[in-house]
Amino acid sequence: MSEATFRTCPTTGLKVDLNAQKLIKANAVAAVVFLAIGGLFGLTVALTRWPAVHLLPADWFYLALTAHGLDVLLLWIIFFEIAVLYFASSTLLNCRIAAPRWGWVAFWMMLAGGLITNVAVLQGQSTVMFTSYPPMMAAQHFYLGLILFAVGALVAVGIFFGTLVIAREERTYEGSIPLVTFGALTAAIIAVFTLASGAVILIPTWLWSMGLISTIDPLMYKLVWWAMGHSSQQINVSAHVAVWYAIAAMLFGARPLSEKVSRGAFLLYILFLQLASAHHLLVEPGLSSEWKVFNTSYAMYLAVLGSMIHGLTVPGSIEAAQRRRGFDKGFFEWLRKAPWGNPAFSGMFMSLVMFGFLGGISGVVMGTEQINIIMHNTLYVPGHFHGTVVAGTTLAFMAITYLLIPLIFQREIRFPRLAKWQPYLFGLGVAGISLFMMGAGTLGVSRRHWDITFADAPLDFSYPEAAFLMLALNGLSAIAAALGGLFYVVVVVASVFFGRKVEGRVALEAPAGKSAVASYGSSESLKIPGTLLLVGVFFVAFVLYYFVNWKYLSDIWPMR
Amino acid sequence: MASDQKDPDKERVPFMQRVLDNPFLLLFLGVTIPTVLYILWGVMELTQIPVAP
Amino acid sequence: MAITPPTARLWWKEPVHRTELVWIIVAFLWGLVMFFMMIWWHATGEQNLATETYRTTPNAFYAKTEAMVQQYRVRDVNGIPVVRPPVGSDVYMIGRMWLWYPALELVKGQTYRLHLSALDLQHGFSLQPVNINVQVHPGYQHVLTITPDQAGEFSIVCNEYCGLGHHTMLGKIYVTDASGVTP
Numbered sequence: 001m002s003e004a005t006f007r008t009c010p011t012t013g014l015k016v017d018l019n020a021q022k023l024i025k026a027n028a029v030a031a032v033v034f035l036a037i038g039g040l041f042g043l044t045v046a047l048t049r050w051p052a053v054h055l056l057p058a059d060w061f062y063l064a065l066t067a068h069g070l071d072v073l074l075l076w077i078i079f080f081e082i083a084v085l086y087f088a089s090s091t092l093l094n095c096r097i098a099a100p101r102w103g104w105v106a107f108w109m110m111l112a113g114g115l116i117t118n119v120a121v122l123q124g125q126s127t128v129m130f131t132s133y134p135p136m137m138a139a140q141h142f143y144l145g146l147i148l149f150a151v152g153a154l155v156a157v158g159i160f161f162g163t164l165v166i167a168r169e170e171r172t173y174e175g176s177i178p179l180v181t182f183g184a185l186t187a188a189i190i191a192v193f194t195l196a197s198g199a200v201i202l203i204p205t206w207l208w209s210m211g212l213i214s215t216i217d218p219l220m221y222k223l224v225w226w227a228m229g230h231s232s233q234q235i236n237v238s239a240h241v242a243v244w245y246a247i248a249a250m251l252f253g254a255r256p257l258s259e260k261v262s263r264g265a266f267l268l269y270i271l272f273l274q275l276a277s278a279h280h281l282l283v284e285p286g287l288s289s290e291w292k293v294f295n296t297s298y299a300m301y302l303a304v305l306g307s308m309i310h311g312l313t314v315p316g317s318i319e320a321a322q323r324r325r326g327f328d329k330g331f332f333e334w335l336r337k338a339p340w341g342n343p344a345f346s347g348m349f350m351s352l353v354m355f356g357f358l359g360g361i362s363g364v365v366m367g368t369e370q371i372n373i374i375m376h377n378t379l380y381v382p383g384h385f386h387g388t389v390v391a392g393t394t395l396a397f398m399a400i401t402y403l404l405i406p407l408i409f410q411r412e413i414r415f416p417r418l419a420k421w422q423p424y425l426f427g428l429g430v431a432g433i434s435l436f437m438m439g440a441g442t443l444g445v446s447r448r449h450w451d452i453t454f455a456d457a458p459l460d461f462s463y464p465e466a467a468f469l470m471l472a473l474n475g476l477s478a479i480a481a482a483l484g485g486l487f488y489v490v491v492v493v494a495s496v497f498f499g500r501k502v503e504g505r506v507a508l509e510a511p512a513g514k515s516a517v518a519s520y521g522s523s524e525s526l527k528i529p530g531t532l533l534l535v536g537v538f539f540v541a542f543v544l545y546y547f548v549n550w551k552y553l554s555d556i557w558p559m560r
Numbered sequence: 561m562a563s564d565q566k567d568p569d570k571e572r573v574p575f576m577q578r579v580l581d582n583p584f585l586l587l588f589l590g591v592t593i594p595t596v597l598y599i600l601w602g603v604m605e606l607t608q609i610p611v612a613p
Numbered sequence: 614m615a616i617t618p619p620t621a622r623l624w625w626k627e628p629v630h631r632t633e634l635v636w637i638i639v640a641f642l643w644g645l646v647m648f649f650m651m652i653w654w655h656a657t658g659e660q661n662l663a664t665e666t667y668r669t670t671p672n673a674f675y676a677k678t679e680a681m682v683q684q685y686r687v688r689d690v691n692g693i694p695v696v697r698p699p700v701g702s703d704v705y706m707i708g709r710m711w712l713w714y715p716a717l718e719l720v721k722g723q724t725y726r727l728h729l730s731a732l733d734l735q736h737g738f739s740l741q742p743v744n745i746n747v748q749v750h751p752g753y754q755h756v757l758t759i760t761p762d763q764a765g766e767f768s769i770v771c772n773e774y775c776g777l778g779h780h781t782m783l784g785k786i787y788v789t790d791a792s793g794v795t796p
Contacts, residue, residue, distance in 0.1 A: 012616075058777055092616055129774050133735050135751060136776070164583050175622055176581050179615040185583055189590035196591070197599070218735055218750045223602045227594065245615040256615050259624040261633050263580050270586050274594035278602075283747045285666040285729075285755035286609045287602060293651050295598050301644030308640035312633065317615070369651045373662055376746040377737045377772040444744045446737070446772035450780040457781040458691050458712070461741065461768035526630040535636060539643070546647065550654075556743050558659040558760040577625035612667035612674075612754050 004096035011407060011506045015172075019100035020090035024083045024408055026107055027156075028401070029496070031079035034114060035394075036489045038071025043482040046433070050475030051453065051468050058450045062127045065448060069130030070121065073389065074149070074232065075114045080397050081187060081239045082106070082156045087408070088184035088242065089163035095172040098162030102155055109152030117145030129448060131229065134205065134216040143206035150198040150228075157191045160184070179256050179263065180249065183242025186266045187235045193274055194235060198228035219286055230277040236389055237307070238269050240351065240396035244314045247348040247396075250403055250508050251339065252321040257313050257526060265313070268306035272298040279363075282372035292369045304364055311356050311538065315349075316531040323527060331530045347399025347423035351392055354427065358434045359387030361542050371549050374556060377448075380441025387434040390481075395427055398488050405492070406506040411499030419491045426484025432477025440470040442552075662747065665756040671732040674754060678705035682715050690716055690785060703728060703756075706784070708736030708749045710776055713769045713784020721764045721790050730754045737772035740786065746772060761788040 006015045041064045047055040048064075056064060090097040097103065119141070120126040126138035164185070167173060177185070201224040207213045245262070248254040256262040278295035281287055298304060322334030339345045362384040366375045375381065402419060405411055413419050445452055445467045452471070454461050579585060621627055655661055681704070687697045697718040698704045704725045707714045709732040719725060729738055731751040738747045747757065761767075769784035 058780065062774065062777065062779075133773070136734050136774075161583065161587070173618050175618045176577070176624065178617050179619075182580070185586065186590075189583075189587050192587060193591045193594055217606075217752070219606050219753060220603065223606065224599060227599055231594070249614040249616045253614055257633060258627060258629050259619045259621075260627060261629055261637070262615075267580060267586070270590040271593055274590070275598050277594070277598055281602075283662055285748075285750060285753045286664075287605050288664055289655060289661070291601055291605055293648070293655075295602075297644075297648050297651070299597070300648045304647075305637070305640050305644050308643075309633075309637060312636045316632075364647070368647065370654050370658065370660055370662070373660060373746060374744045376748065377739065378744075378746060444739065444741045444770075446739055446770050448774040448779070449770075449772070452780075454781065454783060456778075457783045458693070459768070459783040459785060461770065461783050464742070526632060528632060532632065532636075539639070543643070550650070553660050554658070556660055556745055557740075557762055559745070560659075560661050560663055560758050571623060573623060574625040577623065580625075609666050609668050609753070612669040 006096075009407060010504050011508060014091055015094040016408070017090050017096045019103070020086050020097035021408055023097065023100065023103045023107065024086045024091075024404075027079050027083040027086070028404065030107070030111055030114075031076050031083065031397075032489060032492050034071045034075035034079060035485065037118070038068050038073075038076055039482060039485040041065075041068035041071065043478055046475050046478030048450065049452075049471045051471060053475060054451075059124070059127070061450045062129070062448070063121060063124060066127050066129050067118065067121045070117060071114075072394075073130060077236055077389070077393060077397075078149075078153050078232070079110065081191070081235055082110075082153065083404075084239050084243065084397075084400075085157065085160040085184050085188055086163075087404070088181045088246075089160050089167070091408075092178050092181050093163070093167040093173050095163055095167035095170065098159050098166050103159050106152045106155035106159065109155070110149050113145045113148030113150075113152060115145070116141050116148065120145060131225065132205070133225075134208070134218050134221050137209055140206065140209045143202050143209055147199060147202050147206060150195045150202065153191065154195040154199070157188050157195070160188045176259075179259060180242050180246045182263055183238055183245060183266055186269050187238035187242065189270050190231055190238055190274055191235045194228050194231035197224055197231065201225050201228065219284065222281060222284065226277040226280045227274070230280060231274045233385065233389055234269070234273045234276070236393040237273065238266065240355070240393040241266075241307075241310050241314070243396045243400045244310070244348055244352055245317075247344055247400055247403065248314060248318050248321070251342070251345055252318055252325075254317040254321040257316050257320065257528075261309060262313050265306040265309035268302050271302070273303040273306070275299060276303065276367060279367040279372070282367070282369050283376045289369065296367050296369055296372075301364075307356075307360060308535075311352070311360075312531060312535050314352055315534060316528040319528045319531045320526060331533055335530060341420050342402070343419045343423045344399045344402040347395050347402070347427070350423060350427040351395040351399060354395070354431055354434075355388060355392030356538055357541065358431065359384060359389075359392050361545055362387060362438060364542075365546055365549050368546075368549070371553050374549070374553055375441060377446065378441035379437045379445045379447050382447055383434050383437030383439075383441055386430060386437065391427065391430045391434060395423060395430070398426065399423065401488075401492060403508070405495050405499070406502050409496050409499075410502045411495050412502055413491065414494035414499050415491050418487050422484055422487040422491065424484075425487065426481055429477045429479070429481025429484055433474055433481055436470045436474040436477060440467050440474070443467045443470070445471070663755070663757045667754040667756075668752065669730055669754040671730075671751060674705070674728075674730040675707065675732060677728075678707050678714070681705050686715075687718060693785075695785070695787065698725065701725065706738075707732055708738065708771065708782075709733055711771070711778040711782035713738070713771070713782070716785040716787070718787045718789060719761050720793075721761055721788050724758060724760045727757045727759050728754055729757065734775045735773050736775050736782070737770075739770040739772040741768050741770055743767060748773065761786070764788045764790045764794075
């Protein structure tokens with residue numbers, strides 16, 4: 001058994017295992033490095049799409065697009081999620097981390113895998129997009145890097161489960177695990193399915209690239225690959241919902257309105273969220289409508305039910321906490337007087353709103369079997385997932401970074417004014433990226449396309465003028481988002497490496513009229529009118545937009 | 561006996577709470593359900609595609 | 614707090630407030646509406662993607678397409694044959710690097726069985742400005758029964774990345790009115 005040494009956190013009173021702390025730091029730093037690289041590639045992609053700028057030549061555009069997807073969609077997100085898993089198990093449970101040596105093995109495997117795949121892409125022989133659909137073939141080490149990364153991440157997820165077991169055996173907590181840890185458990189369970197599917201399909205594909213297997217069936221590949229590709233985004237959803245709850249708890253002392261409801265919503269994720277991998281196969285040949293309808297709807301939209309529950313309970317728990325603090329006037333005093341100057345709060349709340357309105361609604365609409373016909377592989381798709389994984393997950397992860405730096409890295413935030421504006425700039429930029437790409441997609445513009453003027457094509461075609469405007473606005477939004485991303489990287493690097501050491505307590509809680517009452521949320525006294533108004537607006541927007549798209553669909557050529 | 565039933569420290573933990581407190585049961589469900597409904601069902605359909613006439 | 618274990622030992626037994634309960638019911642019913650909407654559209658809607666699919670080979674599919682081209686070619690556009698197949702017939706279209714082959718001339722309001730397959734990589738059939746998008750795989754033949762209900766010139770973009778010439782990949786479908794005129 002390895003010797004664990006602890007320090008006691010002066011702010012929260014939690015016991016922090018120093019081995020876990022080092023692993024959290026390493027994974028978080030690696031995550032930010034890949035965010036910086038991938039974000040830069042993303043900016044060049046957006047500037048190339050902007051017809052008036054058209055920055056990169058075609059081969060570099062497709063290369064940058066491949067690298068962008070890989071670095072941010074996989075490496076940044078999963079590295080950060082591993083940090084969140086270690087935090088939610090070891091730190092929140094007051095427990096030593098299981099097998100820290102294996103934690104380092106996992107870290108170095110993931111890092112090596114990420115670097116190998118990046119090198120493969122930059123060498124130019126693996127411009128196959130993030131999805132790498134066969135029969136298009138990448139260099140051997142492209143797949144090898146991905147496999148190493150996936151196996152490393154799987155080991156890290158195993159350490160999370162091991163830590164849960166140790167915490168229970170050594171009775172480091174009473175009763176059930178905290179809700180945030182339960183959310184992390186949800187993410188970890190989905191991660192097991194995700195990474196195992198990835199290994200199952202990438203290992204034969206790797207053998208195929210070495211000539212040991214003659215063919216990979218493109219449909220079969222796509223089916224299994226998306227069990228990784230889409231489910232990895234479902235790890236994100238679970239993880240960032242857990243982060244929302246964590247930030248609400250740390251800043252406001254907020255308690256879940258009901259443990260039962262919030263955990264039940266996570267259970268719906270565990271059972272059904274991963275079925276939505278079918279979203280990518282709705283206009284594929286060879287799969288029945290029964291399979292498509294059942295899977296794309298997460299078994300009758302039960303996972304969407306989970307998200308809609310979190311959409312009520314997260315802001316609801318903040319509202320309840322704020323009202324207890326005395327911000328009880330009208331519908332929205334609790335929200336107006338929230339700490340909007342604290343990037344942890346502003347980032348978290350924008351993440352919540354934009355994930356729901358931009359990413360959530362568009363995802364369900366696009367994942368409707370028939371409506372997918374008018375959206376598949378258009379720019380609507382990246383428009384949607386920039387609403388989920390960037391406005392939702394990335395912004396939430398950025399927000400909690402502002403709490404992890406003082407608590408885990410024990411450094412003060414450098415450049416606090418830059419940090420204060422960072423979530424707004426990034427959030428605004430990402431909202432623009434998401435909306436304008438969805439707009440262009442509605443006009444039919446193809447994703448992954450270097451030249452929407454078709455200048456070199458043997459036939460004539462041009463997209464509508466409005467699409468050009470959309471892509472120009474997308475470029476401008478990408479500049480804003482990239483600046484916001486740059487601010488984040490600068491603040492993180494400056495704080496982590498040059499920040500003043502934190503001594504004693506960190507002031508986390510929002511300025512309060514009255515101190516939060518320790519136990520509330522009893523079913524008789526709950527009052528959350530502001531949140532109800534917000535979810536009401538959300539629901540109306542959802543229903544209207546859903547039926548508008550059925551109307552669009554009914555205008556296209558009849559087909560059966 | 562009757563007072564034992566009301567004592568929250570001795571009352572049996574409800575079934576659903578025990579399910580939610582069991583990470584490995586949840587892991588089993590979370591991996592099995594998509595494997596059967598998404599992957600296996602999908603693979604079955606793909607292997608049954610007929611050859612073009 | 615959400616970062617500490619639940620305070621009540623038997624938290625499952627805590628009552629749920631009516632506010633939460635109402636929202637859960639509303640969200641659940643909305644999910645059912647969306648689920649049955651897809652099924653209802655299968656029964657009554659006019660736009661449903663066919664699932665008729667066959668295994669094929671690039672050679673076999675190319676041979677069928679070429680036979681159709683030889684039989685029903687009416688003219689060329691920029692060196693690409695334009696085919697006017699009989700109303701109601703089986704029509705073949707190939708996606709390959711980097712062309713949709715051949716171009717088609719169809720009659721408005723008539724129904725055709727459109728067979729799609731790829732010769733080399735995956736391609737994305739994206740009919741513009743109608744905005745119909747279907748994924749096309751090599752080795753699989755997907756049969757869509759389509760009824761163009763507008764006359765005019767329509768373009769097929771490729772919306773799946775298929776190599777460095779991907780952005781030059783186009784195709785054409787001309788839809789004439791019943792008298793044979795393309796507006």
